[in-house]
Amino acid sequence: xxxxxxxxxxxxxxxxxxxxxxxxxxxxxxxxxxxxxxxxxxxxxxxxxxxxxxxxxxxxxxxxxxxxxxxxxxxxxxxxxxxxxxxxxxxxxxxxxxxxxxxxxxxxxxxxxxxxxxxxxxxxxxxxxxxxxxxxxxxxxxxxxxxxxxxxxxxxxxxxxxxxxxxxxxxxxxxxxxxxxxxxxxxxxxxxxxxxxxxxxxxxxxxxxxxxxxxxxxxxxxxxxxxxxxxxxxxxxxxxxxxxxxxxxxxxxxxxxxxxxxxxxxxxxxxxxxxxxxxxxxxxxxxxxxxxxxxxxxx
Amino acid sequence: xxxxxxxxxxxxxxxxxxxxxxxxxxxxxxxxxxxxxxxxxxxxxxxxxxxxxxxxxxxxxxxxxxxxxxxxxxxxxxxxxxxxxxxxxxxxxxxxxxxxxxxxxxxxxxxxxxxxxxxxxxxxxxxxxxxxxxxxxxxxxxxxxxxxxxxxxxxxxxxxxxxxxxxxxxxxxxxxxxxxxxxxxxxxxxxxxxxxxxxxxxxxxxxxxxxxxxxxxxxxxxxxxxxxxxxxxxxxxxxxxxxxxxxxxxxxxxxxxxxxxxxxxxxxxx
Numbered sequence: 001x002x003x004x005x006x007x008x009x010x011x012x013x014x015x016x017x018x019x020x021x022x023x024x025x026x027x028x029x030x031x032x033x034x035x036x037x038x039x040x041x042x043x044x045x046x047x048x049x050x051x052x053x054x055x056x057x058x059x060x061x062x063x064x065x066x067x068x069x070x071x072x073x074x075x076x077x078x079x080x081x082x083x084x085x086x087x088x089x090x091x092x093x094x095x096x097x098x099x100x101x102x103x104x105x106x107x108x109x110x111x112x113x114x115x116x117x118x119x120x121x122x123x124x125x126x127x128x129x130x131x132x133x134x135x136x137x138x139x140x141x142x143x144x145x146x147x148x149x150x151x152x153x154x155x156x157x158x159x160x161x162x163x164x165x166x167x168x169x170x171x172x173x174x175x176x177x178x179x180x181x182x183x184x185x186x187x188x189x190x191x192x193x194x195x196x197x198x199x200x201x202x203x204x205x206x207x208x209x210x211x212x213x214x215x216x217x218x219x220x221x222x223x224x225x226x227x228x229x230x231x232x233x234x235x236x237x238x239x240x241x242x243x244x245x246x247x248x249x250x251x252x253x254x255x256x257x258x259x260x261x262x263x264x265x266x267x268x269x270x271x272x273x274x275x276x277x278x279x280x281x282x283x284x285x286x287x288x289x290x291x292x293x294x295x296x297x298x299x
Numbered sequence: 300x301x302x303x304x305x306x307x308x309x310x311x312x313x314x315x316x317x318x319x320x321x322x323x324x325x326x327x328x329x330x331x332x333x334x335x336x337x338x339x340x341x342x343x344x345x346x347x348x349x350x351x352x353x354x355x356x357x358x359x360x361x362x363x364x365x366x367x368x369x370x371x372x373x374x375x376x377x378x379x380x381x382x383x384x385x386x387x388x389x390x391x392x393x394x395x396x397x398x399x400x401x402x403x404x405x406x407x408x409x410x411x412x413x414x415x416x417x418x419x420x421x422x423x424x425x426x427x428x429x430x431x432x433x434x435x436x437x438x439x440x441x442x443x444x445x446x447x448x449x450x451x452x453x454x455x456x457x458x459x460x461x462x463x464x465x466x467x468x469x470x471x472x473x474x475x476x477x478x479x480x481x482x483x484x485x486x487x488x489x490x491x492x493x494x495x496x497x498x499x500x501x502x503x504x505x506x507x508x509x510x511x512x513x514x515x516x517x518x519x520x521x522x523x524x525x526x527x528x529x530x531x532x533x534x535x536x537x538x539x540x541x542x543x544x545x546x547x548x549x550x551x552x553x554x555x556x557x558x559x560x561x562x563x564x565x566x567x568x569x
Contacts, residue, residue, distance in 0.1 A: 017337070035340035
């Protein structure tokens with residue numbers, strides 16, 4: 001692999017990293033070093049990586065009021081390019097193709113809170129594809145850990161699609177098909193690649209009083225207790241026709257509670273701008289799509 | 300002005316069942332506020348760490364953990380490193396152990412810098428006898444490997460210990476850890492160096508009473524507000540959460556732990 005990693009702060013380059021290396025597995029041993037034996041391959045990966053980083057820089061050149069981190073990784077199997085755009089502590093994770101739209105959306109969403117947190121828990125409408133993060137934790141990580149499948153709503157479909165096209169049905173408890181690693185130094189682990197959540201004929205009735213979630217700052221799955229935690233970064237409180245921005249808040253529930261609370265969905269899957277999944281110290285981008293979804297009160 | 304740092308390293312790591320051997324060299328250049336790193340891909344003139352020692356340590360840990368306990372995460376490593384900053388060159392070796400052992404919803408975590416496992420044994424033995432959650436005792440003694448994890452958060456006198464080199468090759472002087480640290484910490488060539496206190500040790504005060512209930516294992520990473528621990532109280536063992544409260548006695552120990560830029564063991568009485 002060859003990787004370029006650059007951090008731009010308000011339009012100025014702050015950090016730049018270039019790394020390369022190879023890992024050879026022999027039985028249970030992995031021999032890794034920061035040189036690629038096959039020179040032709042090394043030249044190709046470096047050239048691919050540089051060309052993609054040029055494209056990434058062009059795509060982000062106009063973002064002068066944000067913190068922008070771009071990472072391009074070239075391997076024999078793939079060329080991956082991710083961009084994290086952060087403004088006022090709120091981030092989206094996107095690609096050169098989508099960065100303009102996602103940056104504009106981030107600017108639109110960035111408003112200070114105008115109301116206190118709701119006095120009591122409310123149903124949540126997960127907009128902007130954000131349900132993909134909730135279900136990434138509750139379904140995806142549970143499948144990675146081979147935890148027993150749960151009874152999810154019949155209208156829900158959950159698939160993880162590897163880059164080579166292999167598909168896992170996560171609802172049935174199939175593990176993600178791909179072994180992935182962050183760098184040549186790391187042990188490959190069974191990890192999610194592209195999550196697609198869909199609904200087929202789901203009910204959906206918008207509650208008059210609700211929270212609408214747009215962006216999430218982090219999510220975790222605790223494998224011992226099988227609980228999930230979600231830190232919501234951007235959300236509105238809706239009371240009848242009144243919409244107010246509320247402060248960031250946290251949710252914690254068991255995955256069984258999430259399964260029970262999932263009561264509706266509508267429309268086609270929406271690309272959620274941003275899941276960098278960290279497990280065993282390895283940070284990997286996971287593509288994420290989910291329709292607008294509705295959960296009953298989660299405490 | 301440019302600052303150039305180079306690092307050559309060889310390491311062996313047991314991660315779960317896998318044995319990972321990594322050779323790498325890299326350069327970090329800081330110039331006009333921009334931090335740049337690149338792999339050097341050079342041959343290394345460093346002795347290779349001993350995979351057998353790493354394997355033996357990992358197997359010893361695995362032999363300590365028996366059902367109904369299970370190893371959730373096991374990382375055992377040994378590394379040899381050469382650093383160069385300006386015209387200074389220096390070598391280091393390091394051992395690291397990170398282990399988490401689970402029983403039901405409980406997880407004990409240990410971070411060590413030696414292949415000696417007395418504290419691990421006592422923590423795991425306690426976990427095998429654990430009972431139900433209890434309120435924290437009025438006073439508690441924290442074992443050295445737990446007290447040291449708290450040193451970054453607690454408002455007690457701490458000293459930086461002397462050592463030959465920081466992340467920019469400067470010597471590290473013994474001094475009270477107050478105000479801004481004078482030395483630079485560089486855990487990897489890929490990470491921009493930051494100021495940090497090195498090899499912290501607690502200044503002793505009071506008397507740590509040996510007959511108090513003792514916290515023998517961390518059940519979660521420490522936070523500035525509370526610590527979650529496994530407590531041995533007579534014949535009882537229970538998980539408990541202790542809100543951060545004043546420390547009434549402290550005693551340093553000579554074992555070094557890999558928290559931050561390093562810290563020595565600290566038995567604390569809360």
